[in-house]
Amino acid sequence: MSRGSETRDRIMDVAQDAILAKGFDATSIEEIVANAEITKSGFFYHFKDKNALAHALIERHIVIEDEIFDDLEARAKELSDDPLQRMLIGLKLLAELLDDIPDGHPGCIVATAAYQDRLFDKDVREANLRAVLGWRQRFKRQFEEIAKLYPPKEDVDLAALADMVSSTVEGGLVMSRALNNPAITSEQVMLLRSYVKLLFAPRMH
Amino acid sequence: MSRGSETRDRIMDVAQDAILAKGFDATSIEEIVANAEITKSGFFYHFKDKNALAHALIERHIVIEDEIFDDLEARAKELSDDPLQRMLIGLKLLAELLDDIPDGHPGCIVATAAYQDRLFDKDVREANLRAVLGWRQRFKRQFEEIAKLYPPKEDVDLAALADMVSSTVEGGLVMSRALNNPAITSEQVMLLRSYVKLLFAPRMH
DNA sequence: GGCAGTACTGTACCCGTGGTACAGTTTTTG
DNA sequence: CAAAAACTGTACCACGGGTACAGTACTGCC
Structure with missing residues (x-):
């Protein structure tokens, strides 16, 4: 370098x-x-200006975030062959990760950009959009695999469900900031996990 | 006046x-x-400054938001005596409301304040905190009523579940901004509704 | 009707921040 | 060693938040 x-x-x-x-x-x-x-x-x-900085940060962030999710997926894959179990393990690992990060959470940058939308130029917004669509694709693929094996108990759109992962993290970050309590985000991810379990897991007596 | x-x-x-x-x-x-x-x-x-404006807006917003939720609760109460049904109706009404609002969504102001935290002074942050805690209390009370009648199928903290309502809306707003798709928020609220249903509704065959 | 507030207007000014312009200097590399 | 890359330094502009303060126009009340 x-x-x-x-x-x-x-x-x-x-x-x-x-x-x-x-x-x-x-x-x-x-x-x-x-x-x-x-x-x-x-x-x-x-x-060239502050916008270019934001753009570069978001681009870098997308890469890092992708690596994190790749890592979570890989670790979950090692622990189970079942796609549902892998998702549940992945969400648990994500919750733990969000708990461990001391102060600055990842994912914030995207939300910051989303919320101060008009402050940024087209490039930044497009990068942001790409990131969110990437995550949707990633989780949608995983949910489709799950749905193939376990018919969902409610009629849900798997793309919307995929968005729910990002949405939960982003919402959790907003709430944790508002309540000044960093534990909120992982709490919300664990509730999402509970939903995924109830939605797909076969009923056992 | x-x-x-x-x-x-x-x-x-x-x-x-x-x-x-x-x-x-x-x-x-x-x-x-x-x-x-x-x-x-x-x-x-x-x-006296821009902060005072933000403070006034948040205070006013809390009142309006409370009225909206009161109204939703009242309308749901008219339609059912069962607390679970009332919650499901309320969430459906909330989703519809979020869909109907043309452009600027309510709730944004709180998130804006949360995300640009250090930009605001103590007063603004405290008002914001009060708003979020108020919502938690409101929804927690409703979930407690439900749980009394319908034991939840998963062991969840009802305060966290209450926060999930706000978190879902806020996360949905972030996502809808990032994806430039206003329908996302109500979609996410409907997924939350599906979770509440699976969590509390008795199994029927 | 007059008078004290209340609710402003107008002007002038200061500071911090983003951003430009550009000439000069150091460091790296082929 | 020369050219290109990676800077430094200085000077400057525009805009937005905010202050200061004098003057003016409504408004309710004795």
């Missing part, structure tokens, strides 16, 4: 920390450059 | 429309005063 890329990454790391802690607007460029030990000119050498 | 209150309300109406459409930061005071047909000095006569 060249020197330029290192500096770029450092700027992004510093910016991400600040944005997760305070929000995009509340994070000034001056503050970023101070913490990244660079000058304002240096910042604008790497990013 | 005095002349002053009318102007104050007009400022708040104009501000709310703009904030729901573009976010708090993206809405400038200059823009608000132009649309409210008042001067900047007039604005600062009614609100």
